[in-house]
Amino acid sequence: MIPVSIAPMMDWTDRHYRYFARRLTRKALLYTEMITAAAILFGDRDRLLGFHPEEHPISLQMGGDSPEQLARAIELAEPRGYDEYNLNVGCPSDRVRTGNFGACLMADPPRVASLVRAMQAVTDRPVTVKHRIGIDGLERYEDMLRFVDTLAAEGITRFTVHARIAILQGLSPRDNRTIPPLRYEEVYRLKRERPDLEIEINGGIKTLEEVREHRRHVDAVMIGRAAYANPSMLAGIDGMIGAEGDLPGRTREEVVREMIPYLRDAVAAGSSPRAVFNPMLGLFAGRPGARYWKRGLSGRLPEGLPPEEILEAALSSVPAEIRGEPLPAVGSPPAANSPPAVRGITPEGVLRSRRT
Ligand SMILES: Cc1cc2nc3c(=O)[nH]c(=O)nc-3n(C[C@H](O)[C@H](O)[C@H](O)COP(=O)(O)O)c2cc1C
Incomplete structure (x- = not known):
């Protein structure tokens, strides 16, 4: 198992974010946003499933409650070369709950077993599960253990556990990421009691x-919001996990310049410049000039300027010594633990209700 991953985050961990994240870490596992099986079956598959070869290793996170649809969706995704498939059993949003999938499935382990069985039957890639430590009404450690054991009996060996319960009645998805207390000890206990x-x-x-x-x-x-709000922290991951082939240490300016050919290609292929800029907004989080950088890439973008010139202009608004600072030394804490809120992004997450 890759020891560090960046969480699936709807509207955030799109392909532009992932390409950018790969300028900072080669080894962390990256996830897509959750894509429902139905969307893969009936939607624009190139848009939903396409990714850049440099995004590997990459896990396709799927949502669904139909074994047939999930299996068919994997068959359609297989030729793209995803490294693994992950089933979302942790998302508490209404949108997901009305489809009877996401965290509410924790109440029905045999149902989830039938889903992963169908998924495994059509791929040789690992099928993994992301879930919560519980949901309202099933909040005890033993309930989670029963859930995990049921899936382990189907041959699932990798579990990502969000160490909070999801409260399905009465809390928004955003509140469900902050209000239920973190219970890390139960995740540690799961590892102790199920060492295999x-x-x-x-x-x-x-x-x-x-x-x-x-x-x-x-x-x-797995790191979620912090990795988005303060992407520089990703630069310390490869060295920390002692992986071979580390990226050379670089400055933020070099990272930004590496994005220029990608930005040109993405815009030529129909993406808005803003979609490529968004994941980069936090690059200078906590450093002098961060505000100018963000301002240059958000709000009303100058009209008639090629996107790479907008990027260059934002870069030159940051003091040269900050642009040229080496990225955080291996394993060191990031410059800011709680980066300041940027447009639409807070350390707690974004507010749009459709997000999980
Ligand atoms: C904007 C946003 C979108 C999210 N979308 C998903 C998703 O699509 N699938 C999923 O399993 N979890 C999703 N999550 C939850 C994260 O994967 C993660 O479990 C959660 O944010 C807790 O980790 P953190 O405290 O490190 O952010 C989302 C979280 C955020 C902030």
Whole structure:
């Protein structure tokens, strides 16, 4: 199991984010946003499933509650070369609940077993599951254990556990990422009691120091909002996990310049410049000039300027010594644990209700 991953985040971990994240870490596992099986079956598959070869290793996160649809969706995705398929059993949003999938499926382990069985039957790639430690009414450690054991009996060996319960009655998806308390100890206990399973912990992890601490107890750590709000922290991951072929240490300016050919291609292929800029807004989080950088890439973008010139202009608004700073030394904590809110992005997440 890859010891560090960047969480699936709807509207955030799109292909532009993932390409950008790969300028900073080669080794962390990246996830797509959750894509429903029905969308894959009936939607624009190139748009939903396409990704750049440099995004590997990449996991396709899927939502669904129909074994047939999930299996067919994997068959359609297989030629794209995803490294694994992940089933979302952690998302508490209404949109997902009305489809009877996401976190509410934790109440029905045999149903989830039938889903993963169907998924595994059509692929040789690993099928993994992301879930919560519980949902309202099924909040005890033993309930989670029963869920995990049911899936382990189907041959699932990798679990990502968001260390909060999901409260399906009365909390928004956003509140469900902050209000239920984090219960890391239960995830550690799962690893202790099921040592043969590969357990990844998720929820509220903000720094590489915290990643290192969690790894003493579990196999892997998933970082979500902090990785988006403060992407520079990704630069410390490869060195921390001692992977071969580390990216050379670079400055933020070099990272930005590496995005220019990608930006040109993406815009030529029909993306808006803003969609490519968004994942980069937090690159200078916590450093002098961060505000100017963000301002240059958000709000009303200058008309008639090629997107790469907008990027260059934003870059030159950051003091040269900050642009040229080496990215965080291996394993060091990021410059800011709680980066300031940027447009539409807060350390807690974004507010749009359709997000999971
Ligand atoms: C904007 C946003 C979108 C999310 N979308 C998904 C999703 O599509 N699938 C999923 O399993 N979790 C989703 N999540 C939850 C994250 O994967 C993660 O479990 C959660 O944010 C807790 O980790 P963190 O505290 O490190 O952010 C989303 C979270 C955010 C902030």
